[in-house]
Amino acid sequence: MAGTSGRFTTVIKAKINKMLDKAEDPGETLDYSYQKQLESLQGVKKGIADVVTAKKRLQMQTSKLEQSVVKLDTQARTAMGQGNEELARMALERKNVAQTELQGLDQQVTELEAQQQKLIESEQKLRTKIESFRTKKEVIKAQYNAAEAQVRISEAATGVGEEMADVGLAMQRAVDKTENMRARADAVGELEAAGTFDDITALGDGQDDIDRQLHQLSSQSAVDDDLAKMRAELGQGTPPPPASPQIEKGEGAA
Amino acid sequence: MIVRVMAEGQYRLDEGHHARLDELDDLVVARVEAGDEAGYITAFSELLSFVRESGEALGPDDLEGSDFMLPPADLSFEEAGNEFTGEGLIPDPPA
Numbered sequence: 001m002a003g004t005s006g007r008f009t010t011v012i013k014a015k016i017n018k019m020l021d022k023a024e025d026p027g028e029t030l031d032y033s034y035q036k037q038l039e040s041l042q043g044v045k046k047g048i049a050d051v052v053t054a055k056k057r058l059q060m061q062t063s064k065l066e067q068s069v070v071k072l073d074t075q076a077r078t079a080m081g082q083g084n085e086e087l088a089r090m091a092l093e094r095k096n097v098a099q100t101e102l103q104g105l106d107q108q109v110t111e112l113e114a115q116q117q118k119l120i121e122s123e124q125k126l127r128t129k130i131e132s133f134r135t136k137k138e139v140i141k142a143q144y145n146a147a148e149a150q151v152r153i154s155e156a157a158t159g160v161g162e163e164m165a166d167v168g169l170a171m172q173r174a175v176d177k178t179e180n181m182r183a184r185a186d187a188v189g190e191l192e193a194a195g196t197f198d199d200i201t202a203l204g205d206g207q208d209d210i211d212r213q214l215h216q217l218s219s220q221s222a223v224d225d226d227l228a229k230m231r232a233e234l235g236q237g238t239p240p241p242p243a244s245p246q247i248e249k250g251e252g253a254a
Numbered sequence: 255m256i257v258r259v260m261a262e263g264q265y266r267l268d269e270g271h272h273a274r275l276d277e278l279d280d281l282v283v284a285r286v287e288a289g290d291e292a293g294y295i296t297a298f299s300e301l302l303s304f305v306r307e308s309g310e311a312l313g314p315d316d317l318e319g320s321d322f323m324l325p326p327a328d329l330s331f332e333e334a335g336n337e338f339t340g341e342g343l344i345p346d347p348p349a
Contacts, residue, residue: 006337
């Protein structure tokens with residue numbers, strides 16, 4: 001009734017056998033393994049720092065955009081106050097684009113936040129496991145040095161070997177996760193450096209021509225709504241008469 | 255018997271829990287083989303919860319080898335395809 005073994009079990013058992021085969025001085029093997037574990041833990045910590053940096057960059061980008069939204073809104077009001085609806089429309093259109101970008105950025109910040117949380121959790125778990133391994137390795141080293149019954153040592157070596165292989169596995173999974181997240185954090189930095197944020201956040205992936213037109217239409221109507229609101233606020237019930245030639249030329253012809 | 259949840263730790267379970275453990279393990283296999291991802295997630299988490307709740311965690315200075323090893327809790331559905339096949343990871347309890 002041999003139970004079938006999964007791939008993980010097979011890998012762990014192979015590692016235990018390998019360790020037992022060459023364990024002339026288990027102390028040395030175990031200490032070396034512990035050192036490697038601590039190094040990998042540093043790698044995970046570095047990964048967390050990278051995600052945090054990427055998140056901060058995005059947050060800075062967000063606050064810049066928030067400022068432009070306010071500024072564009074003020075500009076639109078000023079333009080309307082001066083009766084220059086064309087200019088007000090332009091400002092409101094830009095404001096609309098900035099607001100769409102803001103939504104995209106907010107989503108990315110939330111995602112990075114979640115990733116950061118996951119990494120912190122796996123770093124803590126890993127730290128506990130490494131600490132447990134350290135205790136086990138000291139126990140077996142003490143037993144070995146005291147030259148206790150060989151049978152007991154070989155049983156204990158299986159136990160510690162299993163722990164060592166298992167920490168290795170936990171480590172490998174944490175490192176893989178960290179690499180994935182670091183790659184995503186790097187991608188955020190590259191996007192920002194290339195200045196491609198605008199395009200990407202304004203129109204998400206996979207949008208076709210119709211999506212774009214729909215987006216344009218809805219942004220058009222948002223702008224119209226804003227214009228109507230401003231008119232109402234300024235007590236202009238109906239669209240103003242065509243702006244005087246002077247004001248119109250003031251903008252374009254300079 | 256001692257069960258290791260990989261990347262987590264070891265638990266000592268009463269021999270009397272073997273049958274239930276085997277049952278839960280077989281359920282995971284069934285869900286994986288049926289391609290039922292949501293069902294797999296529920297069944298696998300139930301299996302691990304059973305080990306944690308009915309077992310006693312081994313101390314850090316305990317050096318016993320495990321009788322059974324279960325994959326890490328964050329095992330993906332794709333990875334589960336390599337782990338939970340046939341009889342599963344827990345063999346039938348001795349008759």
